[in-house]
Amino acid sequence: MVILKKMVVLLLSLAVIITMSMGFGLISEVHAADTMTSNNNTTTVSNVSATSSVAASRAKFKTIKVKWDAVDDADGYVVTATQKGKSTKISQVVTDTDADYSNLSNNSQYKFSVKAYVSADGTEKYSSAKSTDYIVSGYLKTTAKTSKSVSLKWSAIADTTNYSVVVMNKNGKTLKTKAAKTNKTKVTGLKADTKYKFKVVATKSTSETTTSTTVTTTTNSDYIWPSASRQILSGYGYRSGYGSSYHEGIDIGTGYGAKAKAIKSGTVILAKYYFGYGKCVEVSHGNGVVSLYAHLSSIKVHKGQRVSQGQMVGRTGATGSATCAHLHFSMMVHGNMVNPLNYLP
Numbered sequence: 001m002v003i004l005k006k007m008v009v010l011l012l013s014l015a016v017i018i019t020m021s022m023g024f025g026l027i028s029e030v031h032a033a034d035t036m037t038s039n040n041n042t043t044t045v046s047n048v049s050a051t052s053s054v055a056a057s058r059a060k061f062k063t064i065k066v067k068w069d070a071v072d073d074a075d076g077y078v079v080t081a082t083q084k085g086k087s088t089k090i091s092q093v094v095t096d097t098d099a100d101y102s103n104l105s106n107n108s109q110y111k112f113s114v115k116a117y118v119s120a121d122g123t124e125k126y127s128s129a130k131s132t133d134y135i136v137s138g139y140l141k142t143t144a145k146t147s148k149s150v151s152l153k154w155s156a157i158a159d160t161t162n163y164s165v166v167v168m169n170k171n172g173k174t175l176k177t178k179a180a181k182t183n184k185t186k187v188t189g190l191k192a193d194t195k196y197k198f199k200v201v202a203t204k205s206t207s208e209t210t211t212s213t214t215v216t217t218t219t220n221s222d223y224i225w226p227s228a229s230r231q232i233l234s235g236y237g238y239r240s241g242y243g244s245s246y247h248e249g250i251d252i253g254t255g256y257g258a259k260a261k262a263i264k265s266g267t268v269i270l271a272k273y274y275f276g277y278g279k280c281v282e283v284s285h286g287n288g289v290v291s292l293y294a295h296l297s298s299i300k301v302h303k304g305q306r307v308s309q310g311q312m313v314g315r316t317g318a319t320g321s322a323t324c325a326h327l328h329f330s331m332m333v334h335g336n337m338v339n340p341l342n343y344l345p
Ligand SMILES: [Zn+2]
Pocket: 234, 247, 249, 250, 251, 328, 329
């Protein structure tokens, strides 16, 4: 009985071997995937990964490199980039086990799939495709907007045809002058947290001039960045990768577990899982200014708590609607979303 069972097993094994041999004999007739399965136990392309890096020659664009493990007997690979929410696909055929994409849209998400092929009898047979998750193709802003402005207003002088504002550094050295038609103006392009002196010169139609006393002001440095990283993965406003969706904040490339810091002292007004924002903290800074920190992996404050500038409100993550760990940061002024880059130093 035991011997008989062994024979049955042996016969079954032989049957399997025979079937496999027949498979080998029909390589040109079967799918490439089947051929590859027989040879190296790989049903499909494996370990497909996509990483982005800044291309030195194109400062604001990212190159995404796609890599995968070699498949035995493959004559080549077809790599396809698919933009999230779009049907357009960008494919390339390569013989190596990596491919570069450097012409992708800004501020978009792409996933990359790879399939292997063998050429036989003039036709190509493909393995099934293996895909990555979506990855952000955003651009890197090397410098944040640092420009600050100072609004000036003075008493109007009768018969004045022209005012000019003299902008000086703290030592009284003239940096520039700006003409003004009325008794107020806004001087822009100033550095944050810097002391400036301003003087107004009024010229009457009679060429008589009147000079104001000098006023000294230190420009606004109210806020600090919410993260050590200043890498912008996705900017504020409409973004191409999401149909017509409006991005109400900036995505900062912080990676996972980085500190999310209060940009200014204030009171925590929200600290909980909040829809697509995932674990989310909102801090009210007074004067109608509210900052928001989203997709956190952990929240370190509670509603009603006073926080100081720079205090950690949570750690970055990918909770809620996020495909990779980053810090989504928003700012509101009197209930309206604003571009944080116009406020951060
Ligand atoms: Zn975001």
